[in-house]
Amino acid sequence: xxxxxxIDGVSKxxxxxxxxxxxxxxxxxxxxxxxxxxxxxxxxxxxNVASGFIVPDSGSVMLDGVRVDGRKPHHLCRLGLARxxxxxxxFHNLTILEAVRIGALNHTDSMSKxxxxxxxxxxxxxxxxxxxxxxxxxxxxQRKRLEIARALATSPRIILLDEVAxxxxxxxxxxxxELIREIxxxxxxxxxxxxxxxxxxxxxxxxxxxxxxxxxxxxxxxAIVKDDKVxxxxxGTEALHA
Amino acid sequence: xxxxxxxxQVLVSGCLMGLIYALIAVGFTFIFGVLDVVNFAHGQMVMGxxxxxxxxxxxxxxDPFVSLIAIAPLFxxxxxxxxxxxxxxxxxxxxxxxxxxxxxxxxxLENVVNLIYGGDLxxxxxxxxxxxxxxxxxxxxxxxxxxxxxxIAVVFGLTLFLNYxxxxxxxxxxASNRLGAQLVGVNVRRVYAxxxxxxxxxxxxxxxxLAPVLAFDPFIGGSLMLRSxxxxxxxxxxxxxxxxxxxLFIGIIESLASLMLKGSLSNAVTFGILMLVLLFRPNxxxxxxxx
Amino acid sequence: MTRLAWPxxxxxxxxxxxxxxxxxxQLLTAAITALQLIYLAQCWNIVAGYAxxxxxxxxVFLGIGAYTSTVLFLTFGVSPWLGAIxxxxxxxxxxxALGALAFRYRVRxxxxxxxxxxxxxxxxxxxxxxxxxxxxNGLFIPMADAPYNMLFNDRRPYYWIALAMVVLMAVLxxxxxxxxxxxxxxxxxxxxxxxxxxxxxxxxSKLMAVALSAALTAFGGTFYAQFMLYIAPDxxxxxxxxxxxxxxxxxxxxxxxxxxxxxxxVFSVIAEALxxxxxxxxxxxxxxxQIVYASILMIMMLVLPGGLVSLVRRxxxxxxxxxxxxxx
Numbered sequence: 001x002x003x004x005x006x007i008d009g010v011s012k013x014x015x016x017x018x019x020x021x022x023x024x025x026x027x028x029x030x031x032x033x034x035x036x037x038x039x040x041x042x043x044x045x046x047x048n049v050a051s052g053f054i055v056p057d058s059g060s061v062m063l064d065g066v067r068v069d070g071r072k073p074h075h076l077c078r079l080g081l082a083r084x085x086x087x088x089x090x091f092h093n094l095t096i097l098e099a100v101r102i103g104a105l106n107h108t109d110s111m112s113k114x115x116x117x118x119x120x121x122x123x124x125x126x127x128x129x130x131x132x133x134x135x136x137x138x139x140x141x142q143r144k145r146l147e148i149a150r151a152l153a154t155s156p157r158i159i160l161l162d163e164v165a166x167x168x169x170x171x172x173x174x175x176x177x178e179l180i181r182e183i184x185x186x187x188x189x190x191x192x193x194x195x196x197x198x199x200x201x202x203x204x205x206x207x208x209x210x211x212x213x214x215x216x217x218x219x220x221x222x223a224i225v226k227d228d229k230v231x232x233x234x235x236g237t238e239a240l241h242a
Numbered sequence: 243x244x245x246x247x248x249x250x251q252v253l254v255s256g257c258l259m260g261l262i263y264a265l266i267a268v269g270f271t272f273i274f275g276v277l278d279v280v281n282f283a284h285g286q287m288v289m290g291x292x293x294x295x296x297x298x299x300x301x302x303x304x305d306p307f308v309s310l311i312a313i314a315p316l317f318x319x320x321x322x323x324x325x326x327x328x329x330x331x332x333x334x335x336x337x338x339x340x341x342x343x344x345x346x347x348x349x350x351l352e353n354v355v356n357l358i359y360g361g362d363l364x365x366x367x368x369x370x371x372x373x374x375x376x377x378x379x380x381x382x383x384x385x386x387x388x389x390x391x392x393x394i395a396v397v398f399g400l401t402l403f404l405n406y407x408x409x410x411x412x413x414x415x416x417a418s419n420r421l422g423a424q425l426v427g428v429n430v431r432r433v434y435a436x437x438x439x440x441x442x443x444x445x446x447x448x449x450x451x452l453a454p455v456l457a458f459d460p461f462i463g464g465s466l467m468l469r470s471x472x473x474x475x476x477x478x479x480x481x482x483x484x485x486x487x488x489x490l491f492i493g494i495i496e497s498l499a500s501l502m503l504k505g506s507l508s509n510a511v512t513f514g515i516l517m518l519v520l521l522f523r524p525n526x527x528x529x530x531x532x533x
Numbered sequence: 534m535t536r537l538a539w540p541x542x543x544x545x546x547x548x549x550x551x552x553x554x555x556x557x558x559q560l561l562t563a564a565i566t567a568l569q570l571i572y573l574a575q576c577w578n579i580v581a582g583y584a585x586x587x588x589x590x591x592x593v594f595l596g597i598g599a600y601t602s603t604v605l606f607l608t609f610g611v612s613p614w615l616g617a618i619x620x621x622x623x624x625x626x627x628x629x630a631l632g633a634l635a636f637r638y639r640v641r642x643x644x645x646x647x648x649x650x651x652x653x654x655x656x657x658x659x660x661x662x663x664x665x666x667x668x669x670n671g672l673f674i675p676m677a678d679a680p681y682n683m684l685f686n687d688r689r690p691y692y693w694i695a696l697a698m699v700v701l702m703a704v705l706x707x708x709x710x711x712x713x714x715x716x717x718x719x720x721x722x723x724x725x726x727x728x729x730x731x732x733x734x735x736x737x738s739k740l741m742a743v744a745l746s747a748a749l750t751a752f753g754g755t756f757y758a759q760f761m762l763y764i765a766p767d768x769x770x771x772x773x774x775x776x777x778x779x780x781x782x783x784x785x786x787x788x789x790x791x792x793x794x795x796x797x798x799v800f801s802v803i804a805e806a807l808x809x810x811x812x813x814x815x816x817x818x819x820x821x822x823q824i825v826y827a828s829i830l831m832i833m834m835l836v837l838p839g840g841l842v843s844l845v846r847r848x849x850x851x852x853x854x855x856x857x858x859x860x861x
């Protein structure tokens with residue numbers, strides 16, 4: 001069965017920095033895949049390549065068997081790939097409803113249908129009581145939920161979440177875990193960059209580890225945490241022999 | 243042979259004018275590189291320099307190359323004032339606000355000078371403006387030659403400043419990474435103010451030096467700004483050496499064009515080149531392509 | 534719109550319709566000019582206020598419209614009603630060409646501003662060399678009473694045409710704002726990356742906005758030609774029209790339906806007031822007005838970027854011109 005998303009041998013260099021080095025990964029429908037690694041490992045660059053914001057120097061990105069690297073982001077969105085941004089990008093001067101509706105218009109030309117879909121999505125992320133507020137006025141945490149809402153509204157088959165748990169506390173994390181599980185249960189594949197281990201361990205079925213642009217490990221969350229290479233990447237060689 | 247001497251003359255004239263254009267464009271691309279502001283009023287500031295030189299010439303008989311010494315610091319201070327009042331308020335805002343505010347400045351400058359001096363063409367005629375230096379078959383108007391020399395000196399001085407003075411290095415730091423510069427203690431706001439002031443001083447110098455070379459009226463700023471913009475883009479925005487190369491390039495092309503086309507079409511030629519560059523190499527012709 | 538607004542609006546429109554019957558000929562000309570200003574501001578608003586693409590050379594589209602319909606009329610006898618369509622098409626093509634160049638490779642928004650400005654300058658430099666379309670002397674349209682050629686002896690039909698254009702533009706803007714296309718433009722204006730990630734083809738939408746704005750501006754150009762009966766490079770391809778368009782929209786509020794209307798009206802009043810300013814004999818009014826306009830523009834940008842409309846709108850949307858949400 002062709003994987004939903006297949007990233008094959010992707011490399012990307014920025015000036016003197018090799019951000020990604022021959023990275024490959026595959027995501028099947030219904031999976032929740034985690035992507036972890038120290039800061040600067042290339043995780044967001046990987047997302048940017050996967051979503052069309054960056055063209056890789058080499059390698060390919062296939063979405064459901066269709067080659068998409070080099071295509072513009074909107075094209076990938078049409079084909080069913082949605083993403084959030086690590087630093088949230090709200091449509092400042094639009095209301096929350098309008099902002100989410102932009103995503104909802106992805107597969108319909110009808111304003112009324114899009115509005116309805118946007119309202120449903122807002123309810124799912126529990127922002128529906130603020131539908132008429134300007135995006136500009138949201139707190140950072142609320143903006144993260146808006147990011148997810150906007151991505152969900154595009155009716156994606158796979159969604160890339162970039163550090164959506166950052167800055168969340170206890171019950172917020174549990175709410176997020178719940179939401180991610182709901183998304184996956186609805187048949188949407190999830191790929192998440194995450195530093196918050198609690199969220200990662202509770203949701204991901206498979207984890208990929210990047211360091212200095214290379215994939216250094218892949219496996220179940222439990223196995224990854226014990227992997228020598230991963231420990232070394234995060235804590236240094238000293239910690240290995242501790 | 244007449245053909246070669248014509249080509250040589252065109253090249254030399256082009257280089258001379260190119261260096262003068264470089265003087266104007268360098269300030270423009272400098273402000274852009276550091277502040278990320280496209281200064282629409284740049285051409286009018288140069289025009290201001292021209293009229294400043296004119297005023298000093300009319301009042302005290304001062305040669306523009308002498309009044310340079312007064313005009314440069316004066317424009318530096320004026321630059322600080324304008325930054326404080328206007329530019330500083332929008333430097334961290336959107337590009338649309340940059341456009342509107344510098345555009346407003348453009349209009350105000352043009353009309354203030356128009357009010358004071360009227361719309362007639364002015365010029366400065368010194369003892370050397372009509373004389374030329376002859377090297378073989380090539381003749382170089384002394385005014386242009388002197389202006390080109392000043393241009394080279396200014397660019398040299400700016401490069402030294404940026405690379406070897408502490409303020410200059412602070413400028414480069416702020417230009418490449420604003421947050422990073424702040425984190426290491428650079429007073430970014432002051433750097434911005436100084437950069438704009440230097441840019442202003444450069445326009446004053448450019449204006450003073452151009453006054454004996456070109457005839458000017460209050461409306462010349464528009465085409466000067468367009469040409470500076472074209473040069474800055476062709477050279478790669480924010481790229482100082484690129485701007486100089488681009489300026490020479492444009493100078494030579496325009497020199498060639500004036501040979502074959504009518505004068506009023508020089509804007510069209512520059513613009514046409516700009517369009518081609520945007521079409522094929524939008525990052526500039528003289529930029530090292532980083533793969 | 535509150536319930537009070539509808540009857541008020543209707544009354545306003547009726548009053549506007551009746552205006553020519555009650556006032557002086559001279560005042561009527563001023564009214565027609567004011568309506569023209571409003572219309573052009575509304576056109577510029579589409580590309581600058583909604584799509585967020587700052588065009589500085591919109592006069593070039595005005596000129597293309599004016600020249601196309603006029604040349605077709607004078608040389609081939611084509612009615613300006615039809616010639617206007619040709620002019621609009623030509624302007625749309627020009628706009629798309631400029632936009633395609635400027636919007637590539639996600640370059641800065643200021644590129645579009647300078648490209649349009651530059652194109653205006655270039656056209657102004659080229660036209661004087663083209664004697665076939667009047668050269669530097671321009672083109673005169675002989676006065677006549679020929680409604681099928683958009684020529685009227687009486688001023689009043691011009692007024693009603695201008696009024697119709699303004700009303701139609703307002704309706705068009707309102708409809709567009711609520712359509713998928715309009716919403717996509719707003720998204721692009723706010724954050725082009727986020728818009729792309731949400732499925733918006735930013736490049737194509739921006740081009741469509743430019744084409745639409747350019748075409749509509751060109752219609753205004755035809756009207757301008759038929760009303761003034763004289764067009765020339767130095768009166769048509771000039772920054773003055775651009776400044777009027779910009780001022781009207783920015784004073785009133787970009788990206789809104791009412792903004793250009795309110796702003797241009799206020800601006801016309803200011804302009805009229807300036808004309809009666811008691812200046813010394815040596816001080817010419819033209820540069821002084823320009824300085825005042827430019828100062829208003831700058832002050833508006835610094836103090837009230839949302840325009841006058843933002844003072845009343847319940848949502849208090851700031852203009853995207855001032856908030857860090859722009860794309861270029």
